[in-house]
Amino acid sequence: MKIAVVGTGYVGLVTGTCFAEVGIDVTCIDVNVKKIEDLRQGILPIYEPGLEEMVLRNVSKERLQFSTDLATAIKGCDAAFIAVGTPPGEDGSADLKYVLGVAREIGQHMDGYLVVVTKSTVPVGTANKVKQAVTEELQKRQSALQFDVASNPEFLKEGAAIEDFLKPDRIVIGVESEKAEEVMQRLYKPFLLNGHPIIFMDVPSAEMTKYAANSMLATKISFMNDIANLCEIMGADVNMVRRGIGSDTRIGNKFIYPGIGYGGSCFPKDVKALIKTASENGYQMQILQAVESVNENQKEVLFSKVKKHFKGELAGKTFALWGLSFKPKTDDMREAPSLVIIEKLLAEGAKVKAYDPVAIKEAQHMLGEKENVSYAKDEYEALIDADALLIVTEWPEFRSPNFSVIGKLLKNKVIIDGRNIYDAKEMQTLGFCYYGIGVQEVQPLTEMTN
Structure with a gap:
């Protein structure tokens, strides 16, 4: 053929x-x-x-x-x-x-x-x-x-x-x-x-299937992010909640990992398009409107945690970002949460040192030349003299780093984890101040500063 x-x-x-x-x-x-x-x-x-x-x-x-x-x-x-x-x-x-x-x-x-x-x-x-x-x-x-x-x-x-x-x-x-x-x-x-x-x-059903599939997945993500935010308020651990509900075969364990919002070329665009299609035909997609709203707010959660920890005083501080792409194994930065985080840090007078295994070139293209943004050759270089480490994308190589090296390179042993890839109790034992998504923050058992 x-x-x-x-x-x-x-x-x-x-x-x-x-x-x-x-x-x-x-x-x-x-x-x-x-x-x-x-x-x-x-x-x-x-x-x-x-x-x-x-x-x-x-x-x-x-x-x-x-x-x-x-x-x-x-x-x-x-x-x-x-x-x-x-x-x-x-x-x-x-x-x-x-x-x-x-x-x-x-x-x-x-x-x-x-x-x-x-x-x-x-x-x-x-x-x-x-x-x-x-x-x-x-x-x-x-x-x-x-x-x-x-x-x-x-x-x-x-x-x-x-x-x-x-x-x-x-x-x-x-x-x-x-x-x-x-x-x-x-x-x-x-x-x-x-x-x-x-x-x-039939053709219309096939066209609808694509939008329905992506919108359902986006809904699961926003639902768990909403639950995660409530868990923090109520003192619950969203990781335990996720395991509890994910074992129900009617729910399943996919796309129920809390984080800092979905991005990429599909979910944001398709959710918007389906909402618009419904509106043009006299129908309101109330759930998807909420999904979109939750997602936009979630992209600011990591920045809010940074601001809270440093009591709003971010000017002159430097933050290491691990991960720029909207998800691992791609260089796609369309609608990436990293873009929102970087812009908000810069607006507060902070500096950003970023590392991503494949997306640095795309980041430079999307962000342009920004005076207070620099890019490291590896994850550890990004940490040098940084005031805190922000986990933005859950690349596999970030999952088991050398925490001893991290602690020595950072000015403050502070990790703000937007993907919950580290265990809070372990971070506390290692002397880090640790923030995750939908979990209670922990203070170090040892001195926070080196």
């Missing part, structure tokens, strides 16, 4: 590469000439474990190509995947101009029956707009070519996208004809050999 994937961002690049990995002839297309030239040289625009090696392997096997020429790439294809961005507008709605622009271009250049697949996360009803855009272009050509539109939402976790695509929990596909279903069934057959389920449904 032969397919085109339009868009070489996170979703498009992973999708195209994984299809190539199972032997499908794939051309990934983008309007960004520099990005395509880089990809041809093996330089990827994103960090994702295992992706670079897979791209290089499939390019060498000539199963994966990169191009700026959609007109040529789409010829003879069985399916064309639209995987371009749908950035949120100021009102929270998804901007479909890139999706519909690609649809029009497909209508201008397709040369045979084609399944046009929306892989981008799009609101319910988008498939109809895509169909109309393609149809209008075919009419301009006076062409009778047939096509179908399908919805195939992605469920990729950043940091585990390759595994998620090759071994999916489920494959959701919305189709409007038996012919489109047959094409999509053949396309995904290599991924079904180990029993991974494929679920065919």
